[in-house]
Amino acid sequence: MGSKNGCGCCSCLCGCLFSCLLSLIFQILFTLLIILALAGFIFWLIFRPNEVKFHVTDASLTQFNFSTGDNNLHYNLALNVSVRNPNKRIGIYYDRIEANAYYQGQRFDTETLTPFYQGHKNTTVLSPVFQGQRLLTLGSGDVSKFDSEKTDGTFGVSLRLNLRIRAKLGWIKIGHFKPKIKCGLKVPLKSNGTLSAAAFETTKCDFDL
Known part of the structure; x- marks a missing residue:
């Protein structure tokens, strides 16, 4: 027991x-x-961290021709992208900047830009240039849209920035973050140095963390 x-x-x-x-x-x-x-x-x-602001402030499109014979897009596009860090106490390291240009959902060029550090309350301008030719698979509807935009003199082009960044708080560095920036643009074609349509308007980009 x-x-x-x-x-x-x-x-x-x-x-x-x-x-x-x-x-x-x-x-x-x-x-x-x-x-x-x-x-x-x-x-x-x-x-009080604030979202970084991205705006495409200028766009120069001097060539944008699509050949249905070989399905090649010939292009020459230069952009100015304003990057504004509105924070008073947070700096940002841009360790990788990949700029991608799209037409009708298809990427036609990629440029890797120079990494940099952006201080407090600072604005930096990025200037990617896309030039060359690329094979695109466009259906009949896509070709019709291209012809319509060519007649209007303005093309719908998308810019997407894939970033890898770190935040700097005093002497502390925090990261890595991989935000994606998307900019839907209406870019007028320049012919012989003159615009064939209305001037480009500054466009705000979407920030997706």
């Missing part, structure tokens, strides 16, 4: 210890979550 009672007490003691241990673990985890949430809130109050 004594042996059975001893086992029962031991089992009860083990159960109590296990329950206390679980309770302690949950309390520690809950405390850590509270600390992290508080730290995040304090970070926001101090630094």
